[in-house]
Amino acid sequence: AQSVTQPDIHITVSEGASLELRCNYSYGATPYLFWYVQSPGQGLQLLLKYFSGDTLVQGIKGFEAEFKRSQSSFNLRKPSVHGSDAAEYFCAVGPFQGAQKLVFGQGTRLTINP
Amino acid sequence: DGGITQSPKYLFRKEGQNVTLSCEQNLNHDAMYWYRQDPGQGLRLIYYSQIVNDFQKGDIAEGYSVSREKKESFPLTVTSAQKNPTAFYLCASSLQGGPGFEAFFGQGTRLTVV
Numbered sequence: 313a314q315s316v317t318q319p320d321i322h323i324t325v326s327e328g329a330s331l332e333l334r335c336n337y338s339y340g341a342t343p344y345l346f347w348y349v350q351s352p353g354q355g356l357q358l359l360l361k362y363f364s365g366d367t368l369v370q371g372i373k374g375f376e377a378e379f380k381r382s383q384s385s386f387n388l389r390k391p392s393v394h395g396s397d398a399a400e401y402f403c404a405v406g407p408f409q410g411a412q413k414l415v416f417g418q419g420t421r422l423t424i425n426p
Numbered sequence: 427d428g429g430i431t432q433s434p435k436y437l438f439r440k441e442g443q444n445v446t447l448s449c450e451q452n453l454n455h456d457a458m459y460w461y462r463q464d465p466g467q468g469l470r471l472i473y474y475s476q477i478v479n480d481f482q483k484g485d486i487a488e489g490y491s492v493s494r495e496k497k498e499s500f501p502l503t504v505t506s507a508q509k510n511p512t513a514f515y516l517c518a519s520s521l522q523g524g525p526g527f528e529a530f531f532g533q534g535t536r537l538t539v540v
Contacts, residue, residue, distance in 0.1 A: 353536070354533055356516065356518075357531075358529075361527075363527075412474065412520070414459075417468055418468040
């Protein structure tokens with residue numbers, strides 16, 4: 313079955329520091345991969361997505377992610393975080409052949425120290 | 427502006443009552459989804475619909491029901507059979523699959539059983 317694992321439930325970084333959020337997936341074929349961000353009490357906003365081609369994907373708000381097939385990973389990175397980046401981040405995989413749906417990881421909550 | 431509207435934002439239910447959460451989209455998307463979000467568990471799929479008058483169960487459909495009579499609307503009913511309905515509910519929509527796939531989310535409805 314398809315699954316997504318985000319190993320870090322909560323990460324704290326200092327403002328201006330670099331960030332990497334981990335995501336590992338289990339899927340039998342080349343996946344479509346996504347990163348979403350959620351502010352408290354709000355819906356989800358798409359940061360970036362990977363379908364094919366260049367394995368380094370650029371997104372909004374200065375985020376990027378790298379697809380590594382050999383490691384079944386799609387880690388999210390940002391060179392320098394701001395206080396406004398504090399939120400919850402979700403990795404997702406899908407849609408799947410015959411099933412139009414996304415499977416999400418458990419999420420990583422990001423706290424920024426001023 | 428195009429988007430997804432969920433209503434109400436907050437909903438309180440007495441035990442034993444059914445309640446219906448509204449989801450409307452004006453993006454002309456074929457597919458719509460309902461997810462449930464609990465702390466530390468990410469998003470879990472309740473139901474999804476790829477076309478009008480058709481829908482499929484997700485991973486946690488027990489105690490929930492849906493209808494898809496119009497392309498724009500995908501209401502979710504939380505029935506009295508749902509043992510633990512207190513959660514944050516998110517509705518989403520998308521075009522059908524392929525490289526252009528992207529799921530757009532509403533702002534959510536927080537349901538509390540009192």
